[in-house]
Amino acid sequence: MGLFDTIILEKKYHCSTCGRGIESIQVKDFYPYLNTYRVGDCISEPDDIRLVKAGLYCDSCQKFTGQHVYAAVDHGILAGTAGNMEEAKNLLGTLSIEKLLLLHRSANKKHLADVMKRNRNINYLENLCAWYGKELYKRDKSDPDRRWFLWDFEFEGIDTPLEALEAFVTREQIINALDELGENNQVILDIYYLEDIKEGEEAWSVDVYQDYINNRCGLQWTWTVINQKELDLDEEERGKRQPEWVIMGDKPFSKQMVIDTIEKWLRNRHYNFTVRLIEPEQAEGSGMYKELKKRDPGKKHAQ
Ligand SMILES: [Zn+2]
Incomplete structure (x- = not known):
């Protein structure tokens, strides 16, 4: 057990026992952030070139299928995934400098979006602590401290911090799932x-x-x-x-x-x-x- 990253495979593999589709692998080869990577994503440092071997696990049988796949990492970019080492080797060295720069730029953009999200989350938690911790909801609506929160409107009418947190977590999860669908080019x-x-x-x-x-x-x-x-x-x-x-x-x-x-x-x-x-x-x-x-x-x- 422990931390791992998920790599979404370029093509679906099938469990040799039950036939169920396997769409991703779990790896611990990078600094594991519990992140999900797709081909084209920046996965490590620009000087990192290697093949990563990973076992295919079937969720349905809940065991290792005995099959392996290989993920090719080219200059820190997840260049592709393949069913055997030869195919995976061929994926290395195919990225041009221009393409690499573009991919690193988009990785940076994603990083900035993540920083923004993290800051927004911290801000939300601070607000939550103040609203319920200082019991601002008990004060008169004309109280300046409370009025500030009314502009924000995040907790108005929500009875408990737990309820507010549940609403927040669910919202973030839905947004993440929608982002994933978008990244998978779902229309x-x-x-x-x-x-x-x-x-x-x-x-x-x-x-x-x-x-x-x-x-x-x-x-x-x-x-x-x-x-x-x-x-x-x-x-x-x-x-x-x-x-x-x-x-x-x-x-x-x-x-x-x-x-x-x-x-x-x-x-x-x-x-x-x-x-x-x-x-x-x-x-x-x-x-x-x-x-x-x-x-x-x-x-x-x-x-
Ligand atoms: Zn299976």
Whole structure:
């Protein structure tokens, strides 16, 4: 056990026992940051040229398959992955200086984005300590110390630090999963929901599933799209600040509205995925839906 990095393989390999696809390897050969690397990523120092041998593990059989793959590192850049050493050797020395410079530049850009993210996270934690530690939420809204936080609006209506942290962690995980989908050049995002709602319904709410995000973040579902009328019916939720993945849809219900609402949510966070609504039966299944299917394979809806 311990720290390792994940390398996403260029092509899928298959477990020789069960046939399940294997898409990544885990290595400890670099300074392990628990990072995920793809071909073209900067993985080590510019003077590092080597092949890294790694075993293929099957998640399904939960054991080593006996097969190995090789990752080629050229001047610190992950140049490619191959099924045998000869093929991997051929991947070395193929990067031009221009290409290397471009890759190192993009690595630096990523580094700066990570620094920004880290600073934002520290800032968030400082705010959290102040808001709950100094019990600012108990003070009058006109109190200058509290007013400063109102501009930030991060914890207003959230009752406990734990609740705030959970909301924060889930948000970060969803964003990371979306970044990964973007890095994998995913264009279409399949979503589905289980509720049976008539078009034109006035008060409604759907729990929207996106299998990749659910699996990646260990979520029961990804988004809740709800309209004000439905929210107002819930005494406890009235006037409470909703987490970021609860999205308001203010029209009567329609399938297109669900698609548009989620696309808009994504656009506002600079993601350009095309959202496609599929039937639950077409989906691999994740989160709560997977649980429900396990319990009662014939049952379609959550209610
Ligand atoms: Zn297997």
